[in-house]
Amino acid sequence: MAGSFELIYEQYYDKVFNFIYMRILNREDAEDITEDTFIKAMTAFGSYDPEKSSYITWLCTIARNCMVDHIRKSHRDKIVPFDETYEAGEIDSEIEKLTDDTERQVYDIMSHLKQDERELLSMRYKLNMDYNQIAAVTGISSKAAAKRVERILKKCRDYVAL
Numbered sequence: 001m002a003g004s005f006e007l008i009y010e011q012y013y014d015k016v017f018n019f020i021y022m023r024i025l026n027r028e029d030a031e032d033i034t035e036d037t038f039i040k041a042m043t044a045f046g047s048y049d050p051e052k053s054s055y056i057t058w059l060c061t062i063a064r065n066c067m068v069d070h071i072r073k074s075h076r077d078k079i080v081p082f083d084e085t086y087e088a089g090e091i092d093s094e095i096e097k098l099t100d101d102t103e104r105q106v107y108d109i110m111s112h113l114k115q116d117e118r119e120l121l122s123m124r125y126k127l128n129m130d131y132n133q134i135a136a137v138t139g140i141s142s143k144a145a146a147k148r149v150e151r152i153l154k155k156c157r158d159y160v161a162l
Contacts, residue, residue, distance in 0.1 A: 005045050008055055009038055015127050016059050020067060022122035023115050025107070033070050037063040053136055056127055060137045064119075109156050117152045124149050 016037055021030035040062050041048075048058055110118050123129045123137065124145075131142035131149075138145065 005042055008041075008045075008059075012055060012059055013038070015056060016063050018126045019060055019119070019122045020063055022110060022126060023067060023119045024071075025111060025118070029070065029074075033063065033066045036066045036070070040066065054133060056129060057133045057136050060123065060127070060129075064137060109159055112159055113152065113155065117148075117155070120145065120149055121152055 013034065017030055017034045020033045020037070021027065024030055024033070037059065041059055044062075048055075052058075053061070110121075113121070120134065120138070123134045124131075129137075131145045134140075134145040134149075135142040140148075
């Protein structure tokens with residue numbers, strides 16, 4: 001069984017990392033959360049049921065829970081005053097790590113979306129999940145997932161048109 005999990009890890013690590021990164025837009029935190037996701041998945045691997053979900057759906061559900069845990073832990077002692085938001089013209093350290101113009105443009109567009117919007121786009125286009133799989137991870141209907149993705153894409157097109 002351990003050999004099987006190693007194959008899953010190798011096959012899905014990048015997809016899970018990208019799913020998390022697209023949601024939180026911070027490379028170091030995404031790496032930590034991805035690590036937590038696979039530790040929890042390895043621990044629960046014996047109870048994985050392929051009849052209930054695919055590996056990617058199962059892993060994304062675990063990743064989603066790990067993100068919530070991470071956000072709760074990291075914000076537990078932080079209270080950020082409303083007026084201490086991101087300053088216009090301030091250098092975003094995460095965008096400096098990107099190497100090509102397309103990556104930078106995608107990052108810019110994604111940074112203007114809400115976390116849940118980035119998550120839906122990540123599942124649909126980065127992980128190639130169908131709407132039924134997205135529904136299983138998010139707890140919304142597949143029809144609602146499709147409609148939300150459609151609205152988010154329009155929001156992205158409108159942002160690019162500005």
